[in-house]
Protein backbone atom coordinates (compact mmCIF):
# COMPACT_ATOMS: atom_id res chain seq x y z
CA UNK A 1 0.00 0.00 0.00
CA UNK A 2 1.70 3.15 -1.18
CA UNK A 3 -0.34 5.43 1.02
CA UNK A 4 0.09 3.31 4.14
CA UNK A 5 2.11 6.07 5.74
CA UNK A 6 -0.44 8.76 5.02
CA UNK A 7 -1.46 8.78 8.67
CA UNK A 8 2.12 9.18 9.88
CA UNK A 9 1.54 12.78 10.83
CA UNK A 10 2.99 13.15 14.30
CA UNK A 11 0.75 16.14 14.95
CA UNK A 12 -2.15 13.71 14.99
CA UNK A 13 -0.39 11.13 17.12
CA UNK A 14 -1.83 9.97 20.40
CA UNK A 15 -1.08 6.88 22.44
CA UNK A 16 -3.15 3.77 22.95
CA UNK A 17 -4.68 5.19 26.11
CA UNK A 18 -6.65 7.56 23.88
CA UNK A 19 -8.65 4.61 22.57
CA UNK A 20 -8.95 2.76 25.89
CA UNK A 21 -12.73 3.20 25.89
CA UNK A 22 -13.10 1.90 22.35
CA UNK A 23 -10.91 -1.12 23.09
CA UNK A 24 -12.86 -1.83 26.25
CA UNK A 25 -16.09 -1.73 24.25
CA UNK A 26 -14.75 -4.27 21.74
CA UNK A 27 -12.96 -6.65 24.10
CA UNK A 28 -15.17 -6.13 27.14
CA UNK A 29 -12.18 -5.59 29.37
CA UNK A 30 -9.41 -3.16 30.12
CA UNK A 31 -6.95 -3.49 27.23
CA UNK A 32 -4.36 -0.76 27.73
CA UNK A 33 -2.22 -3.10 29.87
CA UNK A 34 -2.50 -6.02 27.43
CA UNK A 35 0.79 -6.75 25.69
CA UNK A 36 0.96 -6.60 21.91
CA UNK A 37 3.88 -8.20 20.08
CA UNK A 38 4.72 -6.57 16.78
CA UNK A 39 4.78 -9.13 13.96
CA UNK A 40 7.28 -6.98 12.11
CA UNK A 41 10.06 -6.40 14.66
CA UNK A 42 9.07 -8.56 17.63
CA UNK A 43 8.81 -5.61 20.01
CA UNK A 44 6.51 -6.08 23.00
CA UNK A 45 4.51 -3.05 24.09
CA UNK A 46 1.42 -2.44 26.16
CA UNK A 47 -1.58 -1.49 24.03
CA UNK A 48 -1.66 1.79 25.93
CA UNK A 49 1.89 2.55 24.77
CA UNK A 50 1.23 1.99 21.07
CA UNK A 51 1.12 4.99 18.78
CA UNK A 52 -2.51 5.78 18.00
CA UNK A 53 -3.75 7.61 14.94
CA UNK A 54 -7.41 8.41 15.18
CA UNK A 55 -7.86 10.57 12.07
CA UNK A 56 -7.28 7.76 9.60
CA UNK A 57 -10.45 5.95 8.56
CA UNK A 58 -11.01 4.43 11.96
CA UNK A 59 -8.15 4.02 14.42
CA UNK A 60 -4.66 2.77 13.61
CA UNK A 61 -2.38 1.50 16.39
CA UNK A 62 1.30 1.41 15.47
CA UNK A 63 4.40 -0.18 16.95
CA UNK A 64 6.40 2.42 18.92
CA UNK A 65 9.63 0.74 17.80
CA UNK A 66 9.18 0.34 14.04
CA UNK A 67 5.93 2.24 13.31
CA UNK A 68 4.34 -0.77 11.62
CA UNK A 69 0.54 -0.86 11.85
CA UNK A 70 -0.28 -3.44 14.52
CA UNK A 71 -4.05 -3.06 14.58
CA UNK A 72 -6.79 -1.13 12.84
CA UNK A 73 -10.29 -0.56 14.14
CA UNK A 74 -13.06 0.63 11.84
CA UNK A 75 -16.61 1.10 13.05
CA UNK A 76 -19.54 1.16 10.67
CA UNK A 77 -23.18 1.66 11.70
CA UNK A 78 -23.72 -2.11 11.78
CA UNK A 79 -20.32 -3.62 12.59
CA UNK A 80 -16.88 -3.18 14.13
CA UNK A 81 -13.91 -4.36 12.11
CA UNK A 82 -10.74 -5.22 13.99
CA UNK A 83 -7.77 -6.01 11.78
CA UNK A 84 -4.70 -7.13 13.71
CA UNK A 85 -2.50 -8.82 11.14
CA UNK A 86 0.40 -6.65 12.29
CA UNK A 87 0.34 -8.30 15.71
CA UNK A 88 2.08 -11.60 16.38
CA UNK A 89 -0.27 -11.86 19.35
CA UNK A 90 -2.02 -9.95 22.08
CA UNK A 91 -1.40 -11.12 25.62
CA UNK A 92 -4.07 -10.48 28.24
CA UNK A 93 -3.79 -11.23 31.93
CA UNK A 94 -5.90 -14.18 32.99
CA UNK A 95 -8.64 -13.28 35.48
CA UNK A 96 -7.35 -13.26 39.04
CA UNK A 97 -3.72 -12.72 38.05
Ligand SMILES: [Zn+2]
Nearest residue numbers: 038041063066
Ligand atom coordinates in the same frame (compact mmCIF):
# COMPACT_ATOMS: atom_id res chain seq x y z
ZN1 LIG B 1 7.55 -3.21 15.40
